Amino acid sequence: MVKKVSRVCVTGGSGYIGCMLVKKLLEKGHSQKLRFLSDASKVGLLKSLPNADTNLLLFRADIYDPNEFEPAIEGCEFVFHVATPLQHNPQSSQYKDTTEAAVAGVRIIAYSCIRSQTVKRLIYTGSTLSMSSRKDDGVGFKPILDESCWTPLDASSTYGNAYTMGYIKSKTLGEKVMLSYNDFGDSKLEVVTLPCGLVGGESLLPNLVSSVGVILAQLTGDLFSCNALKFMQEFMGSIPLVHVDDVCQAHIFCMEQPSMKGRFCCAVARHPIKEIAMYFHETYPEYKLHKESTEGPKEGSKSDFSKLKKIGFQYKFGMKEILDDSVAWAKKLNVISFSQAV
Template sequence: MKTGDGCKVCVTGGSGYIGSWLINKLLVKGYTVHATLRDLKNESKVGLLKSLPQAHGKLVLFEADIYDPIQFDPAIQGCQFVFHVATPLTHEPGSSQYKSTTEAAVAGAESIAMSCVRAGTVKRLIYTASVVSASPLKEDGSGFKDAMDETCWTPLNDSLEYAFLDDPLYKEYTYSKTLAEKHILSFGNDENGRGGLEVVTLPCGLVGGDSLQSSALRSMVVCIAQIVQNEMAYKSLKFLEGLLGKIPLVHIDDVCEAHILCMESTSISGRFLCASSYVSLQEMANHYARYHPEFNVKQEHEDGPKKDIKWTSTKLCDKGFVFKYDAKMILDCCIKCARRMGEL
């Protein structure tokens, strides 16, 4: 195991689900971590990070908001690696600077990349992307391709409309994550004269597993939507299956280990899909019915022709990465965590 003694890294969105778990792992490995939060006066979020083992003397907190991207400069200064985890989920209506979440996310991605270039010390920028950017839908709206891998980019056109379930939030999130990822990847292109930054994007599947937080997280509740009878969370599951054919699942621990592999590799750049399993709603319901008969599981009915799309992404594993958690382990972890938090 490599240790990070003497190496400074920055994590944006430090108090979120992925951000806090990643910071914990980095501190344990000896890295000095600069973490950004939107509000340093939020005692529960600040307290969570300061209470992490090894935080004393190794964790420095900075206030920065994606809606004011220049604020990230001090946090990135002197760092060798930057993990851009923060993302705006809903639009701040009071913003005079941006008209939408998409505009804020793209501008934020550009600003973080420019901060990395200005710092002069940053070797690599690692962006936490989402699989909503990698839909295997065909551009002409005639259905799905045979496989889902890194060559798939969500077609941002009318062929998507049925997947959004008449909810503008899903559309906004999909557009923002797709366009921000494409934009941030452009900074890894030496020809643009932007400092030759190495850029890695990790479009992550639906993240489940345990949590450092004390209250239930949206993505974890989505994973167990079929047994908690949460209509909003279930709608998110339906959206993912409609957009991606099936649902890519990944454990929070695997997500963070993948981020760290992308940092500790000698040289790496480009796009790496991050999910250990690719399952249908029917398969998830079958799992809950079989292994957790104590719950009333939402019944699934296959809509239209069966989608036989294969998950063919191997790029992370080709770099030596090994996923430790399969679908069963992820879903069981979600149930255990939800029970602990009083959600079940």
């Protein structure tokens, strides 16, 4: 395994996964270049991390300006593409929606890596929503959910909306395009994609992120989060979960391999909505569950998330730790209202 200190680039370094990944990379001594954001609080958080004063270099880069990524990637050995456009800029004349912007971002990053002639491996943070085992006609599920599955983009949804369906499309097409660079001309660039489950756990951020809000939907009753939870089970058959710490360690694991490319699901297991509800009910009896969020769509096929583990990666956190740490973070922030039991 590669243990030497490396120069890396992280896009989306101020986000939930990104800032935790930056922290862990700095702890290992890697020097980093990050996409710079104008939000002073986010930049301040990154600058306050251990070893940031000597090993962290911030760059301004915008997905709507391809030329801004070149300086950040130049001279790096590894690039982590964590960022993804979630809210489309309606003033943009380049892209019509988030899907176009996301795919364009993938191409911009990949081409910049190839042109650098120094980047060995590009690691992309995907979503398990790109690997639904729903049949192509959208009716029922295939026998096994694994990395061979791709979400049918024309599948209908009972719980989805324009935002969630757009997210699925952007992550699915973006990942497919990203993987295509493993066979791009004479390039020696290796591409790894990590479709991640619903990410939970604590964070360095001062706000509750959307994925944790979805995990806690049964305790909060937030309508958007409840629908998102059902939407995920509708497409995945149950809820793939993963701890943010394991997500970051998986990214670093993929960087440290002597050679690696391809698609590797990053989720410790899948749990149906009913099972998550039962855990909350038994562990946090002081809160009442919202009944409308404890029943989900039909459960799907069995899953095989062993591909990453077969090459040596080990998850440290299971469902219990993911749910408990998510609740603890929400309580610590005091930014979310739990329904008191009667």
